[in-house]
Amino acid sequence: MISVLSNIQDDICNYADAISGITGTDVEIIDESLMRIAGTGKYRHMLNQNVAKNGYIYRHVLRVQETVLIKNPGENTLCQHCEKHLYCSEMLDLNAPIFLNNRVIGVIGIICSTEEQRQTLLNQIDKFITFIEQVAVMISSKVFECLERLRAQETLGAFRRLIDAMDRGVVAIDGNNLIWHANLSAARLFNREVIGLPLTIETTGDILYGDEEAWLTLEDQKRHVLCKQISLSSLENDSLTMVIFHDARDYMSKITMPSYESDSRARLIGHSQPMEQLRSTIGKIANSYASVLITGESGSGKEVVAFAIHQNSPRKASPFVTINCAAIPEQLLESELFGYVRGAFSGADPKGRVGKFELANGGSLFLDEIGDMPLHLQAKLLRVLQEKAITRVGSNNVINTDVRIIAATNKNIYDMVESGLFREDLYYRLNVVPLVLPSLRERREDIAGLAQYFADEFSESYGRPRQKVPDDMINLLYAYHWPGNIRELRNVIEYIYVMQGDAVGMNASHLPPHLLSAAEKQKNSHHKGLHSLDKQGRKAEKEVIENVLLRFGNSVEGKKQAATELGIGIATLYRKIKRYDLQ
Structure with missing residues:
Protein backbone atom coordinates (compact mmCIF):
# COMPACT_ATOMS: atom_id res chain seq x y z
CA MET A 1 0.00 0.00 0.00
CA ILE A 2 1.37 3.43 -1.01
CA SER A 3 1.62 5.80 1.95
CA VAL A 4 0.29 9.36 1.85
CA LEU A 5 3.81 10.71 2.20
CA SER A 6 5.07 8.87 -0.87
CA ASN A 7 2.46 10.72 -2.97
CA ILE A 8 4.34 13.98 -2.39
CA GLN A 9 7.86 12.51 -2.20
CA ASP A 10 9.49 15.34 -4.19
CA ASP A 11 8.10 17.93 -1.77
CA ILE A 12 9.15 15.80 1.21
CA CYS A 13 12.70 15.62 -0.19
CA ASN A 14 12.77 19.44 -0.48
CA TYR A 15 11.79 19.76 3.17
CA ALA A 16 14.55 17.32 4.15
CA ASP A 17 17.08 19.39 2.18
CA ALA A 18 15.86 22.57 3.88
CA ILE A 19 16.21 21.05 7.37
CA SER A 20 19.68 19.72 6.53
CA GLY A 21 20.82 23.01 5.02
CA ILE A 22 19.81 24.98 8.13
CA THR A 23 20.91 22.51 10.82
CA GLY A 24 24.04 21.21 9.09
CA THR A 25 23.01 17.60 9.91
CA ASP A 26 21.72 14.60 7.98
CA VAL A 27 17.95 14.14 7.83
CA GLU A 28 15.67 11.15 7.25
CA ILE A 29 11.89 11.17 6.79
CA ILE A 30 10.15 7.78 7.00
CA ASP A 31 6.48 6.83 6.71
CA GLU A 32 4.36 4.78 9.10
CA SER A 33 5.51 1.52 7.49
CA LEU A 34 9.17 2.50 8.14
CA MET A 35 9.88 3.19 4.48
CA ARG A 36 12.50 5.92 3.85
CA ILE A 37 10.71 8.64 1.84
CA ALA A 38 13.46 11.28 1.95
CA GLY A 39 17.07 11.53 3.06
CA THR A 40 20.13 13.74 2.84
CA GLY A 41 23.87 13.01 2.86
CA LYS A 42 24.57 9.29 2.89
CA TYR A 43 20.82 8.54 3.01
CA ARG A 44 20.03 10.48 -0.20
CA HIS A 45 20.69 7.45 -2.41
CA MET A 46 18.84 4.98 -0.17
CA LEU A 47 15.25 6.18 -0.78
CA ASN A 48 12.29 3.81 -0.74
CA GLN A 49 14.14 1.33 1.45
CA ASN A 50 12.54 -0.17 4.52
CA VAL A 51 14.42 0.61 7.76
CA ALA A 52 12.45 -1.79 9.97
CA LYS A 53 15.52 -3.98 10.53
CA ASN A 54 17.30 -1.26 12.54
CA GLY A 55 14.65 1.42 12.91
CA TYR A 56 13.86 0.86 16.59
CA ILE A 57 13.85 4.57 17.46
CA TYR A 58 11.44 5.39 14.62
CA ARG A 59 9.21 2.49 15.69
CA HIS A 60 9.18 3.92 19.22
CA VAL A 61 8.20 7.42 17.98
CA LEU A 62 5.35 5.93 15.92
CA ARG A 63 4.14 4.15 19.05
CA VAL A 64 4.43 6.95 21.63
CA GLN A 65 3.36 9.67 19.13
CA GLU A 66 5.68 12.38 20.49
CA THR A 67 9.03 13.98 19.84
CA VAL A 68 11.94 11.87 21.11
CA LEU A 69 15.51 13.05 21.75
CA ILE A 70 18.17 10.32 21.93
CA LYS A 71 21.43 11.77 23.27
CA ASN A 72 23.37 8.49 23.20
CA PRO A 73 22.45 6.33 20.17
CA GLY A 74 23.99 2.90 20.40
CA GLU A 75 23.91 2.99 24.21
CA ASN A 76 20.20 3.78 24.61
CA THR A 77 17.97 0.87 25.54
CA LEU A 78 15.95 1.41 22.35
CA CYS A 79 19.06 0.51 20.36
CA GLN A 80 20.04 -2.71 22.13
CA HIS A 81 18.46 -4.94 19.49
CA CYS A 82 19.93 -2.98 16.58
CA GLU A 83 22.71 -4.94 14.88
CA LYS A 84 24.83 -1.76 14.66
CA HIS A 85 24.54 -0.61 18.27
CA LEU A 86 28.12 -1.63 19.17
CA TYR A 87 29.63 0.52 16.39
CA CYS A 88 26.94 3.14 15.86
CA SER A 89 28.22 6.28 14.08
CA GLU A 90 25.30 8.42 15.21
CA MET A 91 25.96 10.79 18.13
CA LEU A 92 22.48 12.27 18.63
CA ASP A 93 19.00 11.66 17.17
CA LEU A 94 16.09 14.11 17.30
CA ASN A 95 12.85 12.62 15.98
CA ALA A 96 9.40 14.16 15.58
CA PRO A 97 6.16 12.49 14.45
CA ILE A 98 4.14 13.74 11.46
CA PHE A 99 0.40 13.79 12.23
CA LEU A 100 -2.63 13.75 9.99
CA ASN A 101 -6.04 13.79 11.67
CA ASN A 102 -4.55 12.60 14.98
CA ARG A 103 -2.80 9.70 13.27
CA VAL A 104 0.97 9.46 12.97
CA ILE A 105 1.83 9.05 9.30
CA GLY A 106 5.62 9.36 9.52
CA VAL A 107 8.70 10.55 11.41
CA ILE A 108 11.32 13.25 10.77
CA GLY A 109 14.78 12.30 12.05
CA ILE A 110 17.66 14.75 12.54
CA ILE A 111 20.91 12.77 12.84
CA CYS A 112 24.16 14.21 14.27
CA SER A 113 27.34 12.42 13.12
CA THR A 114 29.91 14.77 14.70
CA GLU A 115 30.45 16.23 18.16
CA GLU A 116 30.18 19.76 16.70
CA GLN A 117 26.72 19.02 15.27
CA ARG A 118 25.68 17.42 18.56
CA GLN A 119 26.72 20.44 20.64
CA THR A 120 25.02 22.86 18.22
CA LEU A 121 21.70 21.06 18.65
CA LEU A 122 22.03 20.66 22.41
CA ASN A 123 22.90 24.35 22.86
CA GLN A 124 19.60 25.35 21.21
CA ILE A 125 17.58 22.21 21.73
CA ASP A 126 14.31 23.99 22.49
CA LYS A 127 14.51 25.94 19.23
CA PHE A 128 15.38 22.82 17.26
CA ILE A 129 12.53 20.83 18.81
CA THR A 130 10.12 23.64 17.96
CA PHE A 131 11.57 23.82 14.47
CA ILE A 132 11.35 20.11 13.68
CA GLU A 133 7.81 19.94 15.05
CA GLN A 134 6.79 22.93 12.95
CA VAL A 135 8.31 21.35 9.84
CA ALA A 136 6.33 18.21 10.64
CA VAL A 137 3.26 20.42 10.69
CA MET A 138 4.25 21.91 7.31
CA ILE A 139 4.54 18.42 5.83
CA SER A 140 1.20 17.46 7.33
CA SER A 141 -0.29 20.61 5.89
CA LYS A 142 1.13 19.78 2.48
CA VAL A 143 -0.52 16.40 2.64
CA PHE A 144 -3.77 17.90 3.80
CA GLU A 145 -4.05 20.91 1.45
CA CYS A 146 -7.18 22.37 3.02
CA LEU A 147 -5.29 22.94 6.32
CA GLU A 148 -2.12 24.42 4.81
CA ARG A 149 -3.15 28.09 4.67
CA LEU A 150 -4.45 28.02 8.24
CA ARG A 151 -1.13 26.80 9.62
CA ALA A 152 1.48 28.28 7.25
CA GLN A 153 1.79 31.64 9.00
CA GLU A 154 2.72 30.02 12.30
CA THR A 155 5.15 27.54 10.78
CA LEU A 156 6.90 30.15 8.64
CA GLY A 157 7.26 32.34 11.72
CA ALA A 158 9.11 29.52 13.48
CA PHE A 159 11.13 29.03 10.31
CA ARG A 160 12.16 32.70 10.34
CA ARG A 161 13.14 32.66 13.99
CA LEU A 162 15.41 29.68 13.52
CA ILE A 163 17.17 30.88 10.36
CA ASP A 164 17.82 34.21 12.09
CA ALA A 165 19.98 32.32 14.59
CA MET A 166 22.09 30.63 11.90
CA ASP A 167 25.68 31.76 11.22
CA ARG A 168 25.21 31.11 7.49
CA GLY A 169 23.47 33.62 5.29
CA VAL A 170 19.88 32.71 4.41
CA VAL A 171 17.58 34.64 2.07
CA ALA A 172 14.18 33.71 0.65
CA ILE A 173 13.29 35.24 -2.71
CA ASP A 174 9.89 35.17 -4.40
CA GLY A 175 8.99 34.50 -8.01
CA ASN A 176 9.95 38.09 -8.95
CA ASN A 177 13.44 37.64 -7.46
CA LEU A 178 12.61 40.05 -4.62
CA ILE A 179 13.97 39.23 -1.17
CA TRP A 180 11.03 38.17 0.97
CA HIS A 181 13.06 37.36 4.09
CA ALA A 182 16.76 37.45 5.11
CA ASN A 183 18.56 36.54 8.30
CA LEU A 184 21.12 38.67 10.13
CA SER A 185 24.10 36.94 8.54
CA ALA A 186 22.80 37.77 5.07
CA ALA A 187 22.23 41.41 6.03
CA ARG A 188 25.77 41.60 7.44
CA LEU A 189 27.27 40.31 4.19
CA PHE A 190 25.64 43.14 2.21
CA ASN A 191 25.89 45.59 5.14
CA ARG A 192 22.38 46.96 4.56
CA GLU A 193 18.66 46.26 4.86
CA VAL A 194 17.81 43.88 2.03
CA ILE A 195 14.09 43.03 2.39
CA GLY A 196 12.18 43.90 -0.78
CA LEU A 197 15.29 44.42 -2.94
CA PRO A 198 15.88 42.40 -6.14
CA LEU A 199 18.53 39.67 -5.89
CA THR A 200 20.17 38.04 -8.90
CA ILE A 201 21.86 34.64 -8.60
CA GLU A 202 24.47 33.73 -11.21
CA THR A 203 25.90 30.23 -10.79
CA THR A 204 29.27 29.40 -12.34
CA GLY A 205 28.43 25.73 -12.81
CA ASP A 206 31.23 24.68 -10.45
CA ILE A 207 30.57 22.68 -7.29
CA LEU A 208 33.00 23.38 -4.43
CA TYR A 209 32.87 21.81 -0.97
CA GLY A 210 29.47 20.36 -1.86
CA ASP A 211 27.87 23.73 -2.67
CA GLU A 212 27.20 25.65 -5.87
CA GLU A 213 29.59 28.48 -6.61
CA ALA A 214 27.63 31.63 -7.44
CA TRP A 215 27.62 35.42 -7.54
CA LEU A 216 24.82 37.20 -5.68
CA THR A 217 24.08 40.66 -7.07
CA LEU A 218 22.05 43.12 -4.98
CA GLU A 219 21.72 46.39 -6.89
CA ASP A 220 25.33 47.68 -7.08
CA GLN A 221 26.83 45.01 -4.76
CA LYS A 222 28.21 41.69 -5.99
CA ARG A 223 29.21 38.91 -3.60
CA HIS A 224 31.07 35.64 -4.30
CA VAL A 225 29.35 32.79 -2.42
CA LEU A 226 29.01 29.03 -2.05
CA CYS A 227 25.31 28.21 -1.76
CA LYS A 228 22.40 25.81 -1.83
CA GLN A 229 19.08 26.71 -3.45
CA ILE A 230 15.89 25.06 -2.22
CA SER A 231 12.35 25.60 -3.55
CA LEU A 232 9.56 26.01 -0.97
CA SER A 233 6.04 27.40 -0.82
CA SER A 234 4.70 30.19 1.39
CA LEU A 235 1.50 31.89 2.41
CA GLU A 236 2.07 35.18 0.59
CA ASN A 237 3.76 33.74 -2.49
CA ASP A 238 3.09 30.87 -4.84
CA SER A 239 6.75 29.89 -4.58
CA LEU A 240 9.88 30.79 -2.67
CA THR A 241 13.54 29.98 -3.31
CA MET A 242 15.62 29.70 -0.18
CA VAL A 243 19.32 30.45 -0.70
CA ILE A 244 21.64 29.23 2.06
CA PHE A 245 25.18 30.51 1.55
CA HIS A 246 28.70 31.22 2.85
CA ASP A 247 30.93 34.08 1.77
CA ALA A 248 33.19 32.10 -0.59
CA ARG A 249 36.54 33.69 0.27
CA ASP A 250 36.05 33.57 4.05
CA TYR A 251 34.73 30.00 3.99
CA MET A 252 37.43 28.64 1.67
CA SER A 253 40.20 30.32 3.65
CA LYS A 254 38.82 29.06 6.96
CA ILE A 255 38.69 25.39 5.96
CA THR A 256 41.75 25.30 3.71
CA MET A 257 44.46 27.56 5.12
CA PRO A 258 46.45 26.80 8.29
CA SER A 259 46.71 29.48 10.93
CA TYR A 260 50.12 31.10 11.39
CA GLU A 261 51.67 33.06 14.21
CA SER A 262 52.80 36.09 12.23
CA ASP A 263 55.40 37.32 14.72
CA SER A 264 57.34 34.05 14.83
CA ARG A 265 57.13 33.52 11.08
CA ALA A 266 58.34 37.02 10.25
CA ARG A 267 61.23 37.24 12.72
CA LEU A 268 64.73 37.24 11.28
CA ILE A 269 67.19 36.47 14.09
CA GLY A 270 70.80 37.63 14.15
CA HIS A 271 72.88 40.75 13.61
CA SER A 272 75.79 39.39 11.62
CA GLN A 273 76.87 41.33 8.56
CA PRO A 274 75.14 38.88 6.16
CA MET A 275 71.88 39.20 8.13
CA GLU A 276 71.99 43.00 8.22
CA GLN A 277 72.55 43.00 4.48
CA LEU A 278 69.64 40.55 4.05
CA ARG A 279 67.30 42.81 6.06
CA SER A 280 68.29 45.77 3.90
CA THR A 281 67.60 43.80 0.73
CA ILE A 282 64.23 42.56 2.00
CA GLY A 283 63.20 46.16 2.71
CA LYS A 284 63.84 47.08 -0.91
CA ILE A 285 62.21 43.96 -2.34
CA ALA A 286 59.08 44.09 -0.18
CA ASN A 287 57.75 47.37 -1.55
CA SER A 288 57.86 46.14 -5.14
CA TYR A 289 55.49 43.76 -6.93
CA ALA A 290 58.31 41.84 -8.66
CA SER A 291 58.65 38.07 -8.46
CA VAL A 292 61.43 36.86 -6.16
CA LEU A 293 63.55 33.71 -6.45
CA ILE A 294 65.16 32.74 -3.14
CA THR A 295 68.08 30.31 -3.30
CA GLY A 296 70.15 28.80 -0.54
CA GLU A 297 70.98 25.56 1.20
CA SER A 298 68.27 23.39 2.70
CA GLY A 299 67.26 24.60 6.14
CA SER A 300 68.60 28.13 5.69
CA GLY A 301 65.21 29.76 6.33
CA LYS A 302 63.80 30.41 2.85
CA GLU A 303 60.14 30.32 3.98
CA VAL A 304 60.88 32.68 6.90
CA VAL A 305 62.45 35.15 4.46
CA ALA A 306 59.54 34.78 2.03
CA PHE A 307 57.09 35.54 4.82
CA ALA A 308 59.18 38.52 5.93
CA ILE A 309 58.97 39.91 2.37
CA HIS A 310 55.18 39.48 2.46
CA GLN A 311 54.80 41.00 5.93
CA ASN A 312 56.75 44.09 4.91
CA SER A 313 54.86 44.55 1.63
CA PRO A 314 51.60 46.39 0.80
CA ARG A 315 49.99 42.91 0.63
CA LYS A 316 50.57 42.07 4.31
CA ALA A 317 46.84 42.23 5.15
CA SER A 318 46.11 39.60 2.46
CA PRO A 319 46.88 35.86 2.55
CA PHE A 320 50.36 34.36 2.49
CA VAL A 321 49.91 30.87 1.01
CA THR A 322 52.63 28.23 0.72
CA ILE A 323 52.99 25.06 -1.31
CA ASN A 324 55.94 22.67 -1.36
CA CYS A 325 56.33 21.49 -4.95
CA ALA A 326 58.48 18.54 -3.86
CA ALA A 327 56.13 17.25 -1.15
CA ILE A 328 53.05 16.75 -3.35
CA PRO A 329 52.78 13.88 -5.88
CA GLU A 330 53.14 15.08 -9.47
CA GLN A 331 49.62 13.97 -10.43
CA LEU A 332 48.10 16.04 -7.59
CA LEU A 333 50.24 19.17 -7.83
CA GLU A 334 48.18 20.78 -10.59
CA SER A 335 44.94 20.40 -8.62
CA GLU A 336 46.65 21.78 -5.50
CA LEU A 337 47.81 24.85 -7.41
CA PHE A 338 44.68 25.58 -9.43
CA GLY A 339 41.89 23.72 -7.59
CA TYR A 340 39.28 21.37 -9.02
CA VAL A 341 35.52 20.96 -9.18
CA ARG A 342 33.27 18.03 -8.36
CA GLY A 343 33.96 15.05 -10.61
CA ALA A 344 37.18 16.54 -12.02
CA PHE A 345 39.16 13.28 -11.81
CA SER A 346 39.07 9.84 -10.25
CA GLY A 347 39.85 9.88 -6.54
CA ALA A 348 39.17 13.61 -6.12
CA ASP A 349 37.14 14.90 -3.19
CA PRO A 350 33.57 14.75 -4.57
CA LYS A 351 32.87 18.15 -3.03
CA GLY A 352 35.57 19.96 -5.06
CA ARG A 353 38.34 22.20 -3.75
CA VAL A 354 39.94 25.58 -4.44
CA GLY A 355 43.64 25.86 -5.24
CA LYS A 356 46.51 27.81 -3.74
CA PHE A 357 46.43 30.50 -6.43
CA GLU A 358 42.82 31.31 -5.65
CA LEU A 359 43.44 31.33 -1.90
CA ALA A 360 46.38 33.68 -2.34
CA ASN A 361 44.44 36.19 -4.46
CA GLY A 362 45.47 39.69 -3.41
CA GLY A 363 48.40 38.34 -1.39
CA SER A 364 51.54 36.27 -1.92
CA LEU A 365 52.08 32.66 -3.04
CA PHE A 366 55.29 30.95 -1.89
CA LEU A 367 56.35 28.16 -4.25
CA ASP A 368 58.90 26.22 -2.23
CA GLU A 369 61.22 23.72 -3.95
CA ILE A 370 60.24 25.13 -7.36
CA GLY A 371 63.12 23.16 -8.92
CA ASP A 372 61.13 19.95 -8.35
CA MET A 373 58.14 21.09 -10.41
CA PRO A 374 57.67 18.82 -13.48
CA LEU A 375 58.17 20.41 -16.92
CA HIS A 376 54.54 20.11 -18.08
CA LEU A 377 53.39 22.01 -14.98
CA GLN A 378 56.09 24.61 -15.52
CA ALA A 379 54.41 25.43 -18.83
CA LYS A 380 51.01 25.83 -17.15
CA LEU A 381 52.51 27.96 -14.38
CA LEU A 382 54.16 30.22 -16.96
CA ARG A 383 50.84 30.71 -18.73
CA VAL A 384 49.13 31.60 -15.45
CA LEU A 385 51.84 34.14 -14.64
CA GLN A 386 51.51 35.69 -18.10
CA GLU A 387 47.71 35.78 -18.25
CA LYS A 388 47.11 36.37 -14.51
CA ALA A 389 44.21 33.93 -14.63
CA ILE A 390 43.58 30.29 -13.71
CA THR A 391 41.08 27.58 -14.60
CA ARG A 392 40.21 24.92 -12.05
CA VAL A 393 40.76 21.31 -13.11
CA GLY A 394 37.51 20.04 -14.63
CA SER A 395 36.06 23.53 -15.12
CA ASN A 396 35.77 26.00 -18.02
CA ASN A 397 35.51 29.11 -15.85
CA VAL A 398 38.42 31.53 -16.12
CA ILE A 399 39.27 33.17 -12.77
CA ASN A 400 41.37 36.32 -12.68
CA THR A 401 44.07 36.39 -10.00
CA ASP A 402 46.31 39.00 -8.44
CA VAL A 403 49.13 37.09 -6.78
CA ARG A 404 52.75 37.94 -6.03
CA ILE A 405 55.02 34.95 -6.61
CA ILE A 406 57.91 34.19 -4.26
CA ALA A 407 59.72 31.00 -5.28
CA ALA A 408 62.55 29.14 -3.56
CA THR A 409 64.91 26.25 -4.21
CA ASN A 410 68.12 24.71 -2.90
CA LYS A 411 69.06 23.59 -6.41
CA ASN A 412 71.09 25.42 -9.04
CA ILE A 413 68.24 26.48 -11.29
CA TYR A 414 70.54 28.00 -13.90
CA ASP A 415 72.31 24.65 -14.33
CA MET A 416 68.89 22.99 -14.64
CA VAL A 417 67.98 25.47 -17.40
CA GLU A 418 71.23 24.63 -19.21
CA SER A 419 70.41 20.91 -18.86
CA GLY A 420 66.84 21.34 -20.12
CA LEU A 421 65.32 20.38 -16.76
CA PHE A 422 63.79 23.80 -16.11
CA ARG A 423 62.13 26.15 -18.59
CA GLU A 424 64.28 29.15 -19.41
CA ASP A 425 61.27 31.45 -19.92
CA LEU A 426 59.84 30.48 -16.52
CA TYR A 427 63.25 30.97 -14.89
CA TYR A 428 63.45 34.56 -16.12
CA ARG A 429 59.81 35.17 -15.11
CA LEU A 430 60.54 34.01 -11.54
CA ASN A 431 64.06 35.37 -11.22
CA VAL A 432 63.18 39.06 -11.52
CA VAL A 433 64.75 39.66 -8.10
CA PRO A 434 67.26 36.94 -7.06
CA LEU A 435 67.92 36.57 -3.33
CA VAL A 436 70.70 34.29 -2.09
CA LEU A 437 70.51 33.28 1.58
CA PRO A 438 73.71 32.79 3.59
CA SER A 439 74.32 29.41 5.17
CA LEU A 440 74.65 29.19 8.94
CA ARG A 441 78.38 28.61 8.46
CA GLU A 442 78.60 32.08 6.89
CA ARG A 443 76.96 33.74 9.88
CA ARG A 444 78.39 31.81 12.84
CA GLU A 445 78.15 34.85 15.10
CA ASP A 446 74.35 34.40 15.00
CA ILE A 447 74.52 30.83 16.37
CA ALA A 448 74.40 31.91 20.04
CA GLY A 449 71.36 34.14 19.47
CA LEU A 450 69.55 31.48 17.43
CA ALA A 451 70.33 28.77 19.96
CA GLN A 452 68.98 30.91 22.81
CA TYR A 453 65.89 31.85 20.79
CA PHE A 454 65.07 28.20 20.16
CA ALA A 455 65.86 27.34 23.79
CA ASP A 456 63.32 29.95 24.96
CA GLU A 457 60.80 28.61 22.46
CA PHE A 458 61.12 25.03 23.72
CA SER A 459 61.11 26.16 27.35
CA GLU A 460 57.62 27.50 26.71
CA LYS A 468 70.62 30.05 29.33
CA VAL A 469 72.52 27.86 26.89
CA PRO A 470 75.92 27.39 28.64
CA ASP A 471 79.13 28.69 27.08
CA ASP A 472 80.77 25.27 26.68
CA MET A 473 77.78 24.11 24.68
CA ILE A 474 77.84 27.28 22.56
CA ASN A 475 81.53 26.59 21.81
CA LEU A 476 80.62 23.15 20.48
CA LEU A 477 77.80 24.65 18.40
CA TYR A 478 80.20 27.24 16.96
CA ALA A 479 82.66 24.54 15.90
CA TYR A 480 80.10 22.29 14.15
CA HIS A 481 79.78 22.55 10.33
CA TRP A 482 75.90 22.67 10.21
CA PRO A 483 75.04 20.95 6.94
CA GLY A 484 71.34 21.30 7.86
CA ASN A 485 71.65 25.00 8.72
CA ILE A 486 69.04 26.68 10.94
CA ARG A 487 66.60 23.79 10.71
CA GLU A 488 69.27 21.44 12.04
CA LEU A 489 70.17 23.87 14.84
CA ARG A 490 66.52 24.03 15.92
CA ASN A 491 66.32 20.22 15.92
CA VAL A 492 69.51 20.02 18.02
CA ILE A 493 68.07 22.39 20.64
CA GLU A 494 64.84 20.38 20.81
CA TYR A 495 66.90 17.18 21.17
CA ILE A 496 68.67 18.80 24.13
CA TYR A 497 65.32 19.52 25.80
CA VAL A 498 64.14 15.97 25.22
CA MET A 499 67.33 14.38 26.58
CA GLN A 500 67.61 16.81 29.49
CA GLY A 501 64.37 15.55 30.97
CA ASP A 502 63.95 16.73 34.55
CA ALA A 503 67.66 17.41 35.04
CA VAL A 504 68.62 20.87 36.28
CA GLY A 505 70.55 22.77 33.63
CA MET A 506 71.59 21.64 30.18
CA ASN A 507 75.15 20.54 29.39
CA ALA A 508 77.22 19.13 26.54
CA SER A 509 76.20 15.55 27.38
CA HIS A 510 72.69 16.39 26.19
CA LEU A 511 73.91 17.14 22.65
CA PRO A 512 73.05 14.67 19.85
CA PRO A 513 75.62 11.89 19.33
CA HIS A 514 76.27 12.92 15.70
CA LEU A 515 77.32 16.41 16.81
CA LEU A 516 79.61 15.09 19.53
CA SER A 517 81.00 12.52 17.10
CA ALA A 518 81.70 15.25 14.53
CA ALA A 519 83.47 17.28 17.19
CA GLU A 520 85.60 14.28 18.15
CA LYS A 521 86.52 13.56 14.53
CA GLN A 522 87.41 17.17 13.98
CA LYS A 523 89.61 17.12 17.08
CA ASN A 524 91.44 13.97 15.97
CA SER A 525 91.90 15.09 12.37
CA HIS A 526 93.66 18.27 13.39
CA HIS A 527 95.86 16.55 16.01
CA LYS A 528 95.42 19.40 18.44
CA GLY A 529 95.30 17.32 21.59
CA LEU A 530 92.55 17.01 24.15
CA HIS A 531 91.85 20.74 24.31
CA SER A 532 91.84 21.57 20.59
CA LEU A 533 88.04 21.67 20.25
CA ASP A 534 87.76 24.04 23.18
CA LYS A 535 90.48 26.24 21.68
CA GLN A 536 88.68 26.36 18.36
CA GLY A 537 85.47 27.31 20.14
CA ARG A 538 87.33 30.06 22.01
CA LYS A 539 88.78 31.34 18.73
CA ALA A 540 85.30 31.55 17.22
CA GLU A 541 84.01 33.19 20.41
CA LYS A 542 86.83 35.77 20.30
CA GLU A 543 85.91 36.67 16.70
CA VAL A 544 82.25 37.11 17.63
CA ILE A 545 83.07 39.37 20.59
CA GLU A 546 85.45 41.42 18.45
CA ASN A 547 82.74 41.94 15.82
CA VAL A 548 80.13 42.95 18.39
CA LEU A 549 82.49 45.40 20.14
CA LEU A 550 83.39 46.84 16.76
CA ARG A 551 79.72 47.52 16.15
CA PHE A 552 78.81 48.97 19.55
CA GLY A 553 82.15 50.51 20.55
CA ASN A 554 84.42 50.16 23.63
CA SER A 555 82.59 52.68 25.82
CA VAL A 556 80.84 51.50 28.97
CA GLU A 557 77.46 51.93 27.27
CA GLY A 558 78.73 50.13 24.17
CA LYS A 559 79.91 47.17 26.26
CA LYS A 560 76.51 46.98 27.98
CA GLN A 561 74.83 46.82 24.57
CA ALA A 562 77.36 44.22 23.41
CA ALA A 563 76.68 42.05 26.49
CA THR A 564 72.93 42.27 25.83
CA GLU A 565 73.49 41.31 22.20
CA LEU A 566 75.63 38.31 23.20
CA GLY A 567 73.15 37.21 25.87
CA ILE A 568 75.71 37.35 28.69
CA GLY A 569 76.21 39.50 31.80
CA ILE A 570 78.47 42.58 31.71
CA ALA A 571 80.84 40.97 34.22
CA THR A 572 81.17 37.90 31.98
CA LEU A 573 81.91 40.14 29.00
CA TYR A 574 84.71 41.94 30.90
CA ARG A 575 86.25 38.55 31.83
CA LYS A 576 86.20 37.45 28.20
CA ILE A 577 87.66 40.80 27.04
CA LYS A 578 90.52 40.30 29.49
CA ARG A 579 90.96 36.63 28.52
CA TYR A 580 91.22 37.45 24.82
CA ASP A 581 93.25 40.66 25.38
CA LEU A 582 90.65 42.79 23.56
CA GLN A 583 91.27 46.04 25.53
Missing part, protein backbone atom coordinates in the same frame (compact mmCIF):
# COMPACT_ATOMS: atom_id res chain seq x y z
CA SER A 461 56.37 24.53 24.68
CA TYR A 462 57.73 21.99 27.22
CA GLY A 463 56.45 24.03 30.16
CA ARG A 464 59.88 24.54 31.77
CA PRO A 465 61.62 27.64 33.17
CA ARG A 466 63.81 29.50 30.71
CA GLN A 467 67.49 28.64 30.93
